[in-house]
Amino acid sequence: MLTLRDITVRLGGRTIIDGASATLPQNGKIGLIGRNGAGKSTLVKTIIGELDPDGGSVEMPRRARLGYIAQEAPSGTRTPFEAVVEADTERTELLAEAETCTDPNRLGDLHERLIAIDAYTAPARAARILVGLGFDEEMQGRPLDSYSGGWKMRVALAALLFSEPDVMLLDEPSNHLDLEATLWLENFLKGYPKTLLVISHERDLLNTVVDHILHLQVGKLTLYPGDYDSFERLRAERAAQAAAARASQDAQRKKLADYVARNSARASTAKQAQSRAKMLAKMQPIAAMAEDPSLSFDFPSPDELRPPLVTLDLAAVGYEAEKPILRRLNLRIDPEDRIALLGRNGNGKTTLARLLARQLAPMEGSLTFSPKIRIGYFTQYQVEELPADSTPLELMTRAMEGKTPLAVRGQLGRFGFSGNRATATTGTLSGGERARLALALVTRDAPHMLILDEPTNHLDVDAREALVQALNQFDGAVILVSHDRHMVELVADRLVLVDGGLAENYDGSIEDYIDFVLGRNQPKPDLAAKAGAPMPKKSGAVAREELKALRKKVTEADTRMKRLQTQLGALSEALANPASAKGEFKGVAIGELGRRHEALTADLEQAETEWLEVHEVLETLMGRGK
Numbered sequence: 130m131l132t133l134r135d136i137t138v139r140l141g142g143r144t145i146i147d148g149a150s151a152t153l154p155q156n157g158k159i160g161l162i163g164r165n166g167a168g169k170s171t172l173v174k175t176i177i178g179e180l181d182p183d184g185g186s187v188e189m190p191r192r193a194r195l196g197y198i199a200q201e202a203p204s205g206t207r208t209p210f211e212a213v214v215e216a217d218t219e220r221t222e223l224l225a226e227a228e229t230c231t232d233p234n235r236l237g238d239l240h241e242r243l244i245a246i247d248a249y250t251a252p253a254r255a256a257r258i259l260v261g262l263g264f265d266e267e268m269q270g271r272p273l274d275s276y277s278g279g280w281k282m283r284v285a286l287a288a289l290l291f292s293e294p295d296v297m298l299l300d301e302p303s304n305h306l307d308l309e310a311t312l313w314l315e316n317f318l319k320g321y322p323k324t325l326l327v328i329s330h331e332r333d334l335l336n337t338v339v340d341h342i343l344h345l346q347v348g349k350l351t352l353y354p355g356d357y358d359s360f361e362r363l364r365a366e367r368a369a370q371a372a373a374a375r376a377s378q379d380a381q382r383k384k385l386a387d388y389v390a391r392n393s394a395r396a397s398t399a400k401q402a403q404s405r406a407k408m409l410a411k412m413q414p415i416a417a418m419a420e421d422p423s424l425s426f427d428f429p430s431p432d433e434l435r436p437p438l439v440t441l442d443l444a445a446v447g448y449e450a451e452k453p454i455l456r457r458l459n460l461r462i463d464p465e466d467r468i469a470l471l472g473r474n475g476n477g478k479t480t481l482a483r484l485l486a487r488q489l490a491p492m493e494g495s496l497t498f499s500p501k502i503r504i505g506y507f508t509q510y511q512v513e514e515l516p517a518d519s520t521p522l523e524l525m526t527r528a529m530e531g532k533t534p535l536a537v538r539g540q541l542g543r544f545g546f547s548g549n550r551a552t553a554t555t556g557t558l559s560g561g562e563r564a565r566l567a568l569a570l571v572t573r574d575a576p577h578m579l580i581l582d583e584p585t586n587h588l589d590v591d592a593r594e595a596l597v598q599a600l601n602q603f604d605g606a607v608i609l610v611s612h613d614r615h616m617v618e619l620v621a622d623r624l625v626l627v628d629g630g631l632a633e634n635y636d637g638s639i640e641d642y643i644d645f646v647l648g649r650n651q652p653k654p655d656l657a658a659k660a661g662a663p664m665p666k667k668s669g670a671v672a673r674e675e676l677k678a679l680r681k682k683v684t685e686a687d688t689r690m691k692r693l694q695t696q697l698g699a700l701s702e703a704l705a706n707p708a709s710a711k712g713e714f715k716g717v718a719i720g721e722l723g724r725r726h727e728a729l730t731a732d733l734e735q736a737e738t739e740w741l742e743v744h745e746v747l748e749t750l751m752g753r754g755k
Contacts, residue, residue, distance in 0.1 A: 130155045130190065131176070131296055131324060133350065137184035138171055145171050147348030148185070153341070158318065158325045160335045160357065163345035165561035165589050169328045172345060173197070173298055176326075189296065196294025198302075202281035203273055209284045210269040213255040216288035220248045251291075258287045261313035262306070263473060279305040279474075290317060299327040303334060304586050307474040308612045309646050316647065330589045332357055332615045357590070425545035426565065426599035429575040434499050436463040438578055438606055439485060444494035446484045453492050454480050456630055464577065466606045469621035471635060471642060472628045478610050481632055482506070482580050485608060505576035507584055511567040517556030521546045521566050524555070529573050544569040560587030578606040585613045614639055686740035693733040700726050 131153040138146040145168040153159050163169050174180040176187050177197050189195065203212045215221055220243070227239045243249065259269050262283045273281060282305045289297065299318075303311045311334070318325060318338045326343070329335055335342070335357035342353040342360040353360045389406045439462040445453035454477045462468065462485070470478040483489045484496065486506035515524070525537050541551050544565045555563060564587040572579070579600075585593050597619045600607055611617055617624075617639050624635040624642065635642060703714040717725075 131326070132188040133172075133176070133185070134188060135185035136172070136175060136182050136187070138168070138175055138180060139183050140171065144348060146175070146182075146345075149345070149348060149350040150185075151343055151350040151352050153324060153326065153343070153352075156322065156324055157341050158321065158339045159327070159341045159343050159352075160339035161326055161328045161343045161345065162330070162335070162357070162360075162590065164591065165559040165587070167345045168348065169345055170300060173300055173326075173328065177298065193295040194292075195296050195298070196289050196292055197298040198282070198285045198289055198300070202278055203284050203288070204281065205274060206272045208270050208272060209259055209264055209276075209287070210252075210255060212273060212284050213259060213288045213291050214251060216292040217246075217248075217251060218292075220246060220251055223248065255287070255291050258290050258317075259284075261310065261317065262287050263310045263475075283310070286314075293323065296324045296326065297321065299325070299329075301328055301330070301586075303329065303331055303612055306612055308471065308614060308617075309473050311612045311614075312643060312646050330585070330593060331613060332590055332593070333613075335590075425543065426568065426596050427543035428572050428579070428599055428603040428605075429540070429543065430604045431503065431575045431577045434464060434501060434577055437461045438464055438466075438499045438502055440495075440497045441484075441491075442495045442497075444484070444491040444496050446480055446489050446491055448480075448489075450492070454630065455484075455627070455632055456493075458484075458491075458494065458632055460625070460632065462578065462606050462608070464604075464606055466623060467600075467609070467621045468607070468623045468625055469609045469611065469617045469639075470632070471624055471626045476627050477630070477632070478627045479508075479582055481627060482582050482608060482610055485578070486580050499577070502578065503574050503576040504578050504580065505571040505574075506580045506582075507568055507571050508582045509586055511571070512560070512563050512587060515555045515563055515566065518554055520552050520554055521558075521569070522551045524566070524570065525573065528570050540569055540573050561589060561592050564588055565592075576605060578608065579603065580608040582610045583612070584609075585611060585616060614643065682743045686736055686743060690733065690736045690740060693729060693736055697726070697729045697733060700729060 133149060133151045133153075136146050136149045137144065149172070161169050161172070171180065175182050177195060178187075207215075223239055223243050223246075227236060227243070230236045230239060247254070256269065264283070264287075273284065276284070286299075286302055286305075289299075302314060306314065311331070315334055315337045318327070318334075325338075327334075327339065337356075339356055340354070342355070342357060344351045344353060344360065344364075353363055355363075385406075393403075393406075439460070441458045441460040444458040445456040446458070447453040447455070458481070470481060472478055480489065483506075484491065486504055487498070488506070490496075521541055522537070525541050526534075529537050529540065538547070538551070541547065545562075546566065546569065550562070555566065558566065564584065568584070584596065588596060593613065593616060597616055600609075600620050607620060609617065609621055621639070624637075624639065625632050626635040626642075637645070699712065700714060703717070714725075
């Protein structure tokens with residue numbers, strides 16, 4: 130059990146957390162939420178001991194293990210697999226001691242403990258976690274230094290999950306994940322047997338995983354039972370109750386003030402007026418629910434263009450000559466299209482986005498744009514690269530060179546940067562504010578097509594809802610790359626799966642795709658092949674083993690068909706001329722021969738059906754591997 134008792138934290142003279150208290154249920158799954166800048170990460174740093182509170186205490190059972198992801202990503206020549214396995218320090222120490230131990234009694238104790246902590250199944254468990262987070266067999270064996278920062282953070286997450294602490298703290302764990310890995314993570318966390326405290330702005334993750342919501346607002350903590358949707362309902366009820374109480378109190382205050390004003394000067398009523406004046410002075414105002422007036426997204430409307438905006442015809446794109454990442458691209462984008470790109474990280478979603486944003490040229494085929502098209506392209510790099518010493522006003526003035534100060538201020542105002550916020554340095558802005566500023570900059574010329582690559586990473590739940598509404602009101606086309614399936618579901622009306630070097634329309638809904646990724650409600654292999662349903666990407670070794678097994682099944686089915694055809698031929702001859710019957714059919718009654726013929730015919734039909742099914746799956750897999 131984790132208890133926060135009257136925690137107060139001040140940073141730079143400002144009170145971030147003010148006497149906050151909460152007791153987290155043992156083995157509970159708690160979602161820590163709050164607006165950007167509310168102090169969620171500060172609270173987590175206080176829990177792990179990175180920050181000393183100015184007041185209060187963090188209490189936890191003495192032997193409980195606390196686990197969190199360090200800010201510095203793992204690096205070096207170790208492989209992801211080695212880094213994850215080494216995260217279980219007890220196992221590593223016990224194995225090392227067992228190798229040199231000569232005391233038979235101690236050696237017995239060591240092996241008993243190793244069995245108790247499932248030390249011998251640990252490598253398989255580590256590999257499963259890495260596969261779930263997107264590392265195939267080959268990737269698990271590469272040195273850490275060959276990976277980008279985002280992939281290294283996946284390794285850090287895998288190591289934490291593998292170590293299975295008594296209290297696990299996660300701060301936005303899905304930020305570096307694609308949709309497929311996010312779905313796997315949710316499934317893993319849902320079954321986590323110990324206490325989990327997760328900061329997340331993913332509505333679906335909070336609804337799927339957590340059983341309590343810990344809300345941090347104005348420095349205070351409130352624990353709500355249930356998932357995020359339950360929290361929203363309770364919060365809305367409390368807001369309505371507070372509004373009603375405030376209206377009632379305002380009416381009462383007005384009535385008391387009116388009585389005091391009318392009766393203070395009269396001797397006969399002066400005493401009563403003084404009594405009511407004291408009541409009025411003691412009446413504490415009921416606070417309104419906190420709101421953020423700067424929460425704003427408003428994309429400028431582009432002028433009208435005739436469709437299509439973009440046409441791809443058998444195009445290929447990549448970064449090295451003769452090595453395209455995507456090929457045979459056929460895509461048409463019209464002014465009101467809302468397209469979400471699906472597929473694992475590394476399959477080419479960002480490459481396709483960069484091609485559509487005119488940052489890459491096609492290697493072959495054709496790419497045609499409407500002559501007057503304007504494109505706005507948003508990436509996380511733009512958020513991270515905003516100069517810390519510049520202000521939103523300065524950045525927008527430079528970006529809108531030649532425009533009037535009124536136009537510059539107007540574009541900033543669309544995204545909540547008015548008054549002092551427009552002149553604050555970007556280094557003082559929250560992650561969500563920097564994301565809004567980046568969106569303001571890329572949409573300054575009213576683009577006809579918005580390409581958004583993971584736009585929600587720095588946005589809290591309310592900001593994401595505001596962005597969804599703004600995108601649905603936007604008059605241009607939207608190309609969306611996002612692991613936030615709530616946003617994909619509400620914004621996109623067309624899905625494109627980027628996988629295996631291709632980008633093709635996915636005919637199902639986002640829920641169908643989620644079911645497919647999680648292996649739920651899957652059609653039979655022959656139906657999947659006939660329908661052209663997308664196949665999950667396997668590691669090289671797994672794919673080879675699968676092809677080998679399928680080829681073996683085809684050979685076995687073929688052998689069985691030939692054997693049955695030979696038997697059926699001999700049986701047909703025996704039925705035609707019982708006197709000349711040979712072998713096992715010699716002397717068998719005609720009625721029995723008929724029954725055997727019927728059974729063999731059914732067996733042969735079944736064998737042919739199985740051969741066709743397996744052969745179709747084999748052809749599909751071989752076709753996808755070309």
